[in-house]
Amino acid sequence: MVESKNNLKAWLYLGPALILLTIFIVYPLFNTIIVSFKEGYNYFNEDYSQFGLGNFAKILSHDTFWVAMRNTFFIVFVSVPTSLTLALLIAVGLNSIKPLQKLFQTIFFLPYVTNTIAIGMVFAVMFNQSSGLVNSVLGSLGVRDYLINWVGFGASWGRAMTVLLIYTVWGALPFKILIFLSGLQSIDKQYYQAAQIDATPRARVFWRITVPLLSPMIAYVLITSLIGAFKEYTAVVALFGLDTEIRQKGVGTVVWYVYFYLKGPLLANGSVGWAAAAAFVLFLIILVFTFINLYVSKKRVHY
Amino acid sequence: MTTKMNVKNIVRNYKWDTLFKNILLYGFLTIMAFIVVIPFYWMVITSLKTRAEVDLFPPTLFPAVMMFSNFPEAMAQADFSRYIYNTIYVGVISTFGTVITTILAAFAFARLEFKGKALLFSLFLATMMIPGEMMVITNYITVARLNWIDTYEALIVPFIVSVFYIYLLRQSFKQIPNELYLAAKVDGTSDFKYLIRIMVPIAMPTIISITILKLIGSWNAYVWPNLVADSDSMRLITNGLRRAFTDDYGRSAIHLQMAATTVVTMPLLIVFLFLRKYIMRGVSRSGIKG
Numbered sequence: 136m137v138e139s140k141n142n143l144k145a146w147l148y149l150g151p152a153l154i155l156l157t158i159f160i161v162y163p164l165f166n167t168i169i170v171s172f173k174e175g176y177n178y179f180n181e182d183y184s185q186f187g188l189g190n191f192a193k194i195l196s197h198d199t200f201w202v203a204m205r206n207t208f209f210i211v212f213v214s215v216p217t218s219l220t221l222a223l224l225i226a227v228g229l230n231s232i233k234p235l236q237k238l239f240q241t242i243f244f245l246p247y248v249t250n251t252i253a254i255g256m257v258f259a260v261m262f263n264q265s266s267g268l269v270n271s272v273l274g275s276l277g278v279r280d281y282l283i284n285w286v287g288f289g290a291s292w293g294r295a296m297t298v299l300l301i302y303t304v305w306g307a308l309p310f311k312i313l314i315f316l317s318g319l320q321s322i323d324k325q326y327y328q329a330a331q332i333d334a335t336p337r338a339r340v341f342w343r344i345t346v347p348l349l350s351p352m353i354a355y356v357l358i359t360s361l362i363g364a365f366k367e368y369t370a371v372v373a374l375f376g377l378d379t380e381i382r383q384k385g386v387g388t389v390v391w392y393v394y395f396y397l398k399g400p401l402l403a404n405g406s407v408g409w410a411a412a413a414a415f416v417l418f419l420i421i422l423v424f425t426f427i428n429l430y431v432s433k434k435r436v437h438y
Numbered sequence: 439m440t441t442k443m444n445v446k447n448i449v450r451n452y453k454w455d456t457l458f459k460n461i462l463l464y465g466f467l468t469i470m471a472f473i474v475v476i477p478f479y480w481m482v483i484t485s486l487k488t489r490a491e492v493d494l495f496p497p498t499l500f501p502a503v504m505m506f507s508n509f510p511e512a513m514a515q516a517d518f519s520r521y522i523y524n525t526i527y528v529g530v531i532s533t534f535g536t537v538i539t540t541i542l543a544a545f546a547f548a549r550l551e552f553k554g555k556a557l558l559f560s561l562f563l564a565t566m567m568i569p570g571e572m573m574v575i576t577n578y579i580t581v582a583r584l585n586w587i588d589t590y591e592a593l594i595v596p597f598i599v600s601v602f603y604i605y606l607l608r609q610s611f612k613q614i615p616n617e618l619y620l621a622a623k624v625d626g627t628s629d630f631k632y633l634i635r636i637m638v639p640i641a642m643p644t645i646i647s648i649t650i651l652k653l654i655g656s657w658n659a660y661v662w663p664n665l666v667a668d669s670d671s672m673r674l675i676t677n678g679l680r681r682a683f684t685d686d687y688g689r690s691a692i693h694l695q696m697a698a699t700t701v702v703t704m705p706l707l708i709v710f711l712f713l714r715k716y717i718m719r720g721v722s723r724s725g726i727k728g
Binding site for chain 2: 142144145146148149150151152153155156158159160161162163164166167168170178179221224225228229231232235239241242243244245246247248249250251252253254256257258260261263265266267268270271274275305308310313314317362365366368369372373376377390393394397398407410411414415417418421422425
């Protein structure tokens with residue numbers, strides 16, 4: 136009697152969240168997968184020509200899709216290890232100082248709360264060809280031909296990509312530093328004291344004590360930042376602006392491709408199906424990486 | 439005698455070692471801190487430069503004349519007051535809604551017993567792993583079919599629930615001793631009264647964290663608003679900013695572009711500096727496995 140009353144009450148408390156989650160998260164997940172198989176899908180009248188793999192064949196034949204795929208993997212494999220290493224170094228550094236620790240901590244967290252679009256526009260200004268800070272620094276360092284076109288009209292893929300990577304690493308640092316630092320602060324000081332008594336070299340302390348005890352945080356940060364890097368999009372829009380510019384420079388990511396065919400300037404009959412197919416492919420890739428990550432961390436992570 | 443000398447030597451070596459270590463450490467941290475801060479500095483000084491000074495090469499590191507008039511001029515480039523109003527309206531309502539759905543659901547997961555609780559909670563957590571783009575496509579279709587394009591509903595309704603915050607608050611609720619709940623039960627306090635009178639006040643720091651993070655999120659939202667509310671009267675601040683300076687690519691008006699960017703960024707920096715504790719706690723909680 137009491138149990139069933141409790142049951143009903145619990146569902147009442149869960150109700151609002153559950154209804155919204157069903158409409159805006161659970162149903163969309165399945166529906167998007169279904170849409171990715173509907174060829175020539177028109178979402179206003181629910182029409183589609185047939186059910187099959189046509190959308191996937193279509194996107195695989197798009198050069199833009201492969202460019203987007205290449206860029207996305209490029210961002211994942213460059214920015215994730217770079218930001219992870221830098222964040223770990225900074226966190227270890229922060230953890231071993233006393234004076235100014237709070238100040239540094241605050242500064243390093245700043246990029247987390249700021250607007251990706253706004254600061255991306257600032258980066259574009261700093262990398263401006265004719266009046267930017269970066270070229271001016273390169274000039275004073277004695278670099279020849281220092282008036283480099285990084286992000287302007289006609290900038291090459293390599294240069295545009297360099298700026299994009301720098302910006303994504305800059306933006307990815309604060310979260311990682313915060314997690315690593317709170318992890319470091321929870322490590323029992325006794326381990327370090329024992330190592331000190333034995334006069335253990337610093338590098339060994341780092342690899343034998345710090346990294347293993349921090350491994351749950353490293354695994355967690357690795358998963359979240361992999362997922363984040365696979366979904367990179369806003370930074371691209373912030374730095375390069377218009378879709379035409381992004382296409383011309385070839386710096387779009389898979390998520391950019393998805394939105395380009397969901398509501399871009401080149402919508403075609405059924406292109407929402409292409410967007411859904413690209414999103415589904417990305418979803419599967421992320422799923423595979425998440426499972427690999429979980430599998431490896433189960434073996435490697437010390438608790 | 440010799441042992442004394444040795445000890446002295448060791449102490450001296452140790453001192454040099456620490457000094458060297460500290461120089462390296464502070465040097466590294468200072469350089470990295472500079473890299474983090476430079477964009478903010480560059481934004482602010484560029485926003486104060488004159489039209490002519492912006493084009494100088496090498497760029498000046500501090501404006502010759504402070505052009506505060508850049509700010510009103512930048513705000514006049516587009517209907518920024520409208521964008522700010524829209525953003526605050528959407529932010530406040532969706533934050534309010536989120537806090538309510540979060541408190542109710544977190545309470546159910548933390549205190550009430552019901553069939554399938556563990557399974558449902560795992561399902562909730564699993565949704566956090568799914569990239570949002572999968573949902574965005576269908577949600578866009580849903581909103582278009584509901585005729586919600588360019589309405590506040592489209593900007594608010596899909597966002598008054600968050601699995602992540604439910605998880606966060608449930609963890610806080612869990613830390614409140616069960617004895618308190620049982621004592622309240624004995625006294626005949628209803629669950630709802632207990633939730634409002636006891637649990638919510640105790641978990642207030644987490645609820646404040648959630649509120650701030652959600653408001654910041656609304657201020658920074660770009661992707662979804664860009665899809666569903668792109669008409670000038672419905673635009674939010676971030677979209678307005680990107681739009682206002684995209685057509686001419688900001689080339690002619692870098693100082694105005696940076697002035698508008700400063701206006702968008704400053705509220706965030708101020709909120710962060712004053713409420714740092716809550717923000718950092720909310721974010722770092724997510725890193726502690728549970």
